[in-house]
Amino acid sequence: MTLFLFFAYAGQAWNIMMGFAGQLSLGHSLYLGVGAYAAAALYFHFGIGPWAGLWLAIALCALLGAAIGALAFRYGVAGVYFTLLTIAFAEFARIGLDHFAWLGGSGGMFLKVAERDRVELLNLRGTPAMFYYVILALSAAALALSAWLLHSRAGYYWQAIRENEDAAQALGINTFRWKMLAVVISAAMTALAGVFSAFYYSSLFPEQLFSINRSVEIILGPIIGGVGTIFGPIVGAALLTVLAEGTNEIVVAFGWEVPGIKQLIYGIVLFAVIVFLPHGIWSALAGKLKVRE
Amino acid sequence: MSLDFVNLANVVISGLLTGIVYGLMALGLSVIFGVARIVNFAHGEMMALAMYLSVLLFSTFHLEPLFAVAPVAVIFFIFGYVLHGAVIHPFVTRPEHSQFILLLALAIIMTNSLLILFGPDARAVSLDYLLEPIELGPLLIDRGKLYAGLVAFGAAAGLFTLFRFTHTGTAVRASADNWLGAKVVGLDVKRLYALAFGLGSACGGIAGCMMILLVDLTPGLGPAYTLLAFVIVIVGGLGSMTGALAGGVLIGVSEALAGFYVAPSAKGMFSFALLILVLLFRPRGLLGNKL
Numbered sequence A: 001m002t003l004f005l006f007f008a009y010a011g012q013a014w015n016i017m018m019g020f021a022g023q024l025s026l027g028h029s030l031y032l033g034v035g036a037y038a039a040a041a042l043y044f045h046f047g048i049g050p051w052a053g054l055w056l057a058i059a060l061c062a063l064l065g066a067a068i069g070a071l072a073f074r075y076g077v078a079g080v081y082f083t084l085l086t087i088a089f090a091e092f093a094r095i096g097l098d099h100f101a102w103l104g105g106s107g108g109m110f111l112k113v114a115e116r117d118r119v120e121l122l123n124l125r126g127t128p129a130m131f132y133y134v135i136l137a138l139s140a141a142a143l144a145l146s147a148w149l150l151h152s153r154a155g156y157y158w159q160a161i162r163e164n165e166d167a168a169q170a171l172g173i174n175t176f177r178w179k180m181l182a183v184v185i186s187a188a189m190t191a192l193a194g195v196f197s198a199f200y201y202s203s204l205f206p207e208q209l210f211s212i213n214r215s216v217e218i219i220l221g222p223i224i225g226g227v228g229t230i231f232g233p234i235v236g237a238a239l240l241t242v243l244a245e246g247t248n249e250i251v252v253a254f255g256w257e258v259p260g261i262k263q264l265i266y267g268i269v270l271f272a273v274i275v276f277l278p279h280g281i282w283s284a285l286a287g288k289l290k291v292r293e
Numbered sequence B: 001m002s003l004d005f006v007n008l009a010n011v012v013i014s015g016l017l018t019g020i021v022y023g024l025m026a027l028g029l030s031v032i033f034g035v036a037r038i039v040n041f042a043h044g045e046m047m048a049l050a051m052y053l054s055v056l057l058f059s060t061f062h063l064e065p066l067f068a069v070a071p072v073a074v075i076f077f078i079f080g081y082v083l084h085g086a087v088i089h090p091f092v093t094r095p096e097h098s099q100f101i102l103l104l105a106l107a108i109i110m111t112n113s114l115l116i117l118f119g120p121d122a123r124a125v126s127l128d129y130l131l132e133p134i135e136l137g138p139l140l141i142d143r144g145k146l147y148a149g150l151v152a153f154g155a156a157a158g159l160f161t162l163f164r165f166t167h168t169g170t171a172v173r174a175s176a177d178n179w180l181g182a183k184v185v186g187l188d189v190k191r192l193y194a195l196a197f198g199l200g201s202a203c204g205g206i207a208g209c210m211m212i213l214l215v216d217l218t219p220g221l222g223p224a225y226t227l228l229a230f231v232i233v234i235v236g237g238l239g240s241m242t243g244a245l246a247g248g249v250l251i252g253v254s255e256a257l258a259g260f261y262v263a264p265s266a267k268g269m270f271s272f273a274l275l276i277l278v279l280l281f282r283p284r285g286l287l288g289n290k291l
Helices: A002-020 A029-046 A050-074 A080-098 A128-150 A153-163 A165-170 A175-201 A212-225 A232-254 A261-276 A281-289 B003-034 B043-061 B065-091 B096-118 B143-165 B167-177 B179-184 B189-211 B221-236 B241-261 B264-281
Strands: B134-136 B139-141
Touching: A002 A128, A002 A153, A002 A175, A002 A212, A002 A232, A029 A050, A029 A080, A029 A175, A029 A212, A050 A080, A050 A175, A080 A212, A080 B096, A080 B221, A080 B264, A128 A153, A128 A175, A153 A165, A153 A175, A165 A175, A212 A232, A212 A261, A212 A281, A212 B096, A232 A261, A232 A281, A261 B096, B003 B043, B003 B139, B003 B143, B003 B189, B003 B221, B003 B241, B043 B065, B043 B096, B043 B189, B043 B221, B065 B096, B065 B143, B065 B189, B096 B221, B139 B143, B143 B167, B143 B189, B143 B241, B167 B179, B167 B189, B179 B189, B221 B241, B221 B264, B241 B264
Parallel strands: none
Antiparallel strands: B134 B139
């Protein structure tokens, strides 16, 4: 459940940038990783707890998002090029951190694991149940924020930009400013997911946090659920979790335990969804049930 | 000559030859991207597929990669042609992110099928000539790299000729420039797109065959090569065939230098830094015409 909510939360963060404002990022692992490393480094080196560290994480990621957004939008890097730029920054950071000894390098960084039965909310050390409630609160907050944003002024501007950027600009919308806002909000939200994962797993490896597979995992939920919808990321993450657990059971039951089989099934599901339900499962379902968001 | 200089020359030559193979791989991507308008995010995975195919051909029929080039190219041409017609074509008019995700799904399927079929262990072909470098004065040239570079260069030259001087090639270029116009004058655009996709896949296939002479093969190579191919195409300039080749050589040499003077694992960082700089300051690429 914690993992499901984690991906629901990260998916919602990504959805604000792609689903609402139409900017496809495949480098969200950058914000996840930077957020995780920022909070973990403060805790590891200076003993500063995550409740203080998360502000640094948010600030750093918002700044990074703003820098990438400003560079890309100012220089007219759009579409596929924008996506590749986001990948390039994430990969750059991954290889860079592999060689940065102060943060553990490729060998990773490990946070002191406290006794698992004592809840120490102040340092975010404690039982799995505590982590569950923390991520539940985060996801709920993200849901409320998404719903509010989508029907705010910014939300309508974003949708206008997503559908037709030139037309939006012609109508007098400052597309640069609103796209920047989407990137910064999305990056800052993903930073919190990073802080959470750092303290949940207590170990940090650049290869895992910054890898493109991470970015793909983040975007799978919203795409399967429905890009640009409020409930899509959550529905998608739930389905993926069920799928992952289900395949685990089947794989074990039939004795097919070979590396890669889970990812293969993910790939096939992703393929089926994009071919048959390009607007996602939630959109199809909402249409059937006549639910309006 | 001082030892430093000899080292430098060896590194540059080795990077140059590897770079030509990179260039051919990127050329395939550029054709698919520029003509068929598809963001082929499975390009490196197709290349990894070709590498496994050539390892299989070697281990079962003792067909060495230099001679396996022709059959692999044909197989990949057909593979690309059919894949485009069956799956990819309906996506041409869909938004870019839709295409991106379709190809990503294909890429994930390919990589993990390879992992399941062949396991995670590294594979390579063992040929005697790979161990006997050519001595040219103080310089040592790896035979595998030399042959790979020459074959890749030949394949690229063949593709140039095809596009420049044949009727079909001209038609393909026309539909790349203006597909509506091409349709109006009666060209079968769908077939030409599939043809371009097939040719691009064949380039990837040949590059894969040659790459097996240079590196050990694992299923995880695919995604890394996809990224590399995109870096090269964008650095060289989209839609420019010479740009793709030149970009490949540039990245090949810079990787070799970084690997030698900094750390082998850091070489990717330089490529991505180069990509970021090019995207920001010359988004059309070093040799590209227009965006």
